[in-house]
Amino acid sequence: MRAFSALLPIVSLFSFTAIAQDIPALVDKQLGELVQTYKGIHAHPELSHHEEQTSALLAGELRNAGYTVTEHVGKYPDGSQAYGLVGILKNGTGPTLLVRADMDALPVVEETGVSYASHVKAKNPAGQEVGVMHACGHDVHVTTMVGVARTMAALKSQWHGTLMLVGQPSEETIDGAKAMMADHLYERFGKPDIAIALHDTSTLAAGQVGMTSGPALAxxxxxxxxxxxxxxxxxxxxxxxxxxxxxxxxxxxxxxxxxxxxxxxxxxxxxxxxxxxxxxxxxxxxxxxxxxxxxxxxxxxxxxxxxxxxxxxxxxxxxxxxxxxxxxxxxxxxxxxTPVLYNDPALSLRVKAALVKALGAKNVSETPRIMGSEDFGVLGDDHKIPVTMFWLGAADPAKLAAAQAAGKELPGPHTSKFEPLPEPTLRTGVTAMSSVAIALLQ
Missing domain, CATH: 3.30.70.360 (Alpha-Beta Plaits)
Incomplete structure (x- = not known):
């Protein structure tokens, strides 16, 4: 795992100067670097409670983008410290928006066959040696947050308020959000007015997003x-x-x-x-x-x-x-x-409107609730803070179309062959989340 430290940024290759003040242009300028960052994270996954290098990478990127970053935010019930982090960018008066990305991987032996596949082995809590893989796409989430952090910093003239970027540990064991709340997240960094997140999926093609209003995950x-x-x-x-x-x-x-x-x-x-x-x-x-x-x-x-x-x-x-x-x-x-993830209907309408404007109506769909679970809703502080999560398509469009024509499904999250298509997935993720964030901070 030490080899992962070589991926930590010293000076970002992405420049905020002399660039068109336009989200697609900003995303395209950094896309090549983001893809490489994604592949590096994918090749070096870390299990829940052990996200040391992933957290350090994200913290370094946020600092390079001008955020005030605090690391090691979160305490587990046994008293151990979590690898959560918070990046704050203040930009005048206005609401506080929390954007979350989860960082941990799963005990799965990767079988995708991609050149950047994980070969990492680690000990699980029972002491057994297991393969480790980003089989739920949290590498996509972290990399998307890097792109969003840069884009929002470059477009400060277009929004006002406070942006709170949260790198959350241990979503797969659904105790990471609780650990950060137990460490007085909002008392230390301010209580957000709204909170948003995204999650990749193999049921939508890269370039598309999906929305669910109301109860979204069980x-x-x-x-x-x-x-x-x-x-x-x-x-x-x-x-x-x-x-x-x-x-x-x-x-x-x-x-x-x-x-x-x-x-x-x-x-x-x-x-x-x-x-x-x-x-x-x-x-x-x-x-x-x-x-x-x-x-x-x-x-x-x-x-x-x-x-x-x-x-x-x-x-x-x-x-x-x-x-x-x-x-x-x-x-x-x-x-x-963890409780039901309830997408606040009023906030979901605002998020959907921003997504339609950014991506076009044909690329934004209504998606059904699913029996999967997420601990993002914990950050809503028992429904005191409106939260909404949207789905980010990650499937190769041609493979998805072929699977659907055959009445089959592509390998999805938590499987050994889950394979997001990096470039269009990241382009859409950064564009979508940045567009939503700016719309909510106006």
Whole structure:
């Protein structure tokens, strides 16, 4: 990872002088450098809680563009410091606009085959060696913020107020925004009047953007469920209580929580994404641990899910005849949970108008809400600050058209073959976000 330090800017190649005061011209002038920055970040991804070099690169770029930058903003519940950063550019009286870019990558082995593919390996929290990849496009987000920072600094005559650029850590573990708020983000740097962000997607072609007004992304609540039993020899199962069988029964029965307890018009998802138990084929273990993620849009659905998980786990324990002191344990993980991302309708209208003006109506579409989750909404401070996130198309238009014609989907975020098309994606991202920022700061 040390090689990443060579990418840190000393003097930016991009000049703010003697350039036409026009967003497309500003973007085109820096596009080549931005593509190289993107490829460097992509080749050197960092897992959540470890975004040291990515954060340093972004901080250096913001300083070069004239922003006052504070690094190491954010504290996790265990007291450790986060790699969040805040860049402030004051430009007279006016509103304060927060623009967020998340920085972390995922434990995924890259299989895109691009020349700048990641070959990074790292240790996950369990101590296992894993591949690391920007499989969710946060490298696009960081690079776009670099371009937006430069563009907004060059166009100060066209806007007034305060621009707050936030480099957020640990979005993938959905505790980065909470960590920054816990470190008194708004008390230290001022409370924004509005907050915006973008997120790339493989469902739109590069050059296009999408908007959702109102509930846009589902809440995410994480659970740990431990099935406890009585271990023993695999040849004498009658002498114990097998938690592996109990875990299997729990997973199968869990499917009925959504299909038979939840209103089908109020979408919800329960997924068991991780299960660990046992050490050897002929040993019945004492326990099996499972990690669950759940998604919902309403408080009612979230309660239905919680009740269903708890009831199902206990029912399996009772049916297996385990003693009361070994009943299954269900733990809700507050630090790995995030609320619904609600795009403020009034702000969304303003954002959409700016996008249409900048990109043309044919390149701005209405997109449906999805069951994916984001912690950007946490920066809305419990709906006290209007927030809106829009989608940035990242797919190769020809590949997307071919996939759609065949009734297929391109590899999307969180897959090993997610491959944004760099140049048009970054051009559109910087143009779109800069245009929105200027429109909101007039």
């Amino acid at each position: 809440s995410s609540i994480s659970y740990d469920v431990t099935m406890r039993g009585i271990g023993g020899h695999g040849s004498t199962p009658q002498a114990g209580k097998d938690p592996i069988v109990m875990a299997a029964e729990f997973i199968v029965e869990l499917q009925t929580v959504v299909s038979r307890s939840e209103d089908p018009q109020d979408p919800a998802v329960i997924t068991v994404g991780d299960i660990h138990g046992g050490t050897k084929r002929n040993i019945i273990p004492n326990e099996v641990k499972m990690e669950l993620t759940t998604r919902a849009f309403s408080d009612k659905a979230r309660q239905t899910i919680f009740d269903g998980i708890t009831r199902t786990a206990k029912g399996v324990g009772v049916a297996a005849g385990v003693p009361e002191n070994l009943m299954p344990v269900v733990k809700l993980l507050e630090d790995e949970s």
